[in-house]
Every structure is written in C-alpha cells, then in structure tokens.
Amino acid sequence: MTAKKPGMAGPAALLDAFLFLTAFCGGPALAGGRMLVPMDVVTIRIVAAPDLDTTARVEPDGTIAFPYLGRVKAAGLTEDELAERIERGLIERKILAGP
Numbered sequence: 001m002t003a004k005k006p007g008m009a010g011p012a013a014l015l016d017a018f019l020f021l022t023a024f025c026g027g028p029a030l031a032g033g034r035m036l037v038p039m040d041v042v043t044i045r046i047v048a049a050p051d052l053d054t055t056a057r058v059e060p061d062g063t064i065a066f067p068y069l070g071r072v073k074a075a076g077l078t079e080d081e082l083a084e085r086i087e088r089g090l091i092e093r094k095i096l097a098g099p
Contacts (some may be wrong), residue, residue: 033079038062042074044086048096068095 036042038060046052056064062075064082069089074082091098 032081036074036077036079036082038075040074042079042082044083046086046090046096052090052095068093 034040036058038058040058041055042058042064043055044053044066052067054066056066058064058074062073063071064074066072066086066089069086072082072085072089077085087096090096
C-alpha cells in the first residue's frame with residue numbers, strides 16, 4: 001500500500017517549517033533552542049503541509065516517529081537541529097519541494 005503524499009510546497013513555504021517544543025524536562029536553552037532529551041514531547045508543525053503536523057515523545061532510544069520518515073534521532077539535538085533534520089528528510093524523499 002502506498003501512502004498518499006501531501007501537496008508539494010514551494011521554497012518560501014518550506015522555509016516556514018518549524019518545530020515547537022510543548023514540554024521540556026532537560027537542560028538549559030541554547031541559541032538554536034533547547035537540547036532535546038528522552039521523554040521530551042515535541043509538536044512539529046509544517047506550515048506548507050499541515051497534514052504532517054505531529055506530536056511525539058522522544059523515546060528512551062533518543063528517537064521520535066515522524067510520518068514518511070519513520071524513526072528520527074532527536075535526543076542530543078537542539079529544536080532547530082531537529083527541525084532541519086526533518087526538513088531535509090522530507091525534501092530528500094520528495095514529500096516537500098526543496099529550495
């Protein structure tokens with residue numbers, strides 16, 4: 001069974017993709033956002049593709065589940081680094097259009 005891909009987004013819309021941390025249990029804030037640790041809960045909103053909006057807990061193995069990407073390493077990354085990793089993955093898999 002093939003999953004239906006959401007509408008392709010243009011470069012300007014893709015740049016609006018962001019990650020928002022809804023709960024935090026770890027260390028101090030950094031310039032790129034807080035460093036994620038296991039048990040944090042993140043809400044990821046993709047402006048260009050709202051059907052990809054996801055809330056996920058960072059599992060003990062340091063990963064989150066994200067649509068079309070599967071398990072994505074999150075622990076040890078800042079919020080911004082995780083957002084960039086998800087964005088790159090969606091572009092590489094042609095789920096969203098790249099710049």
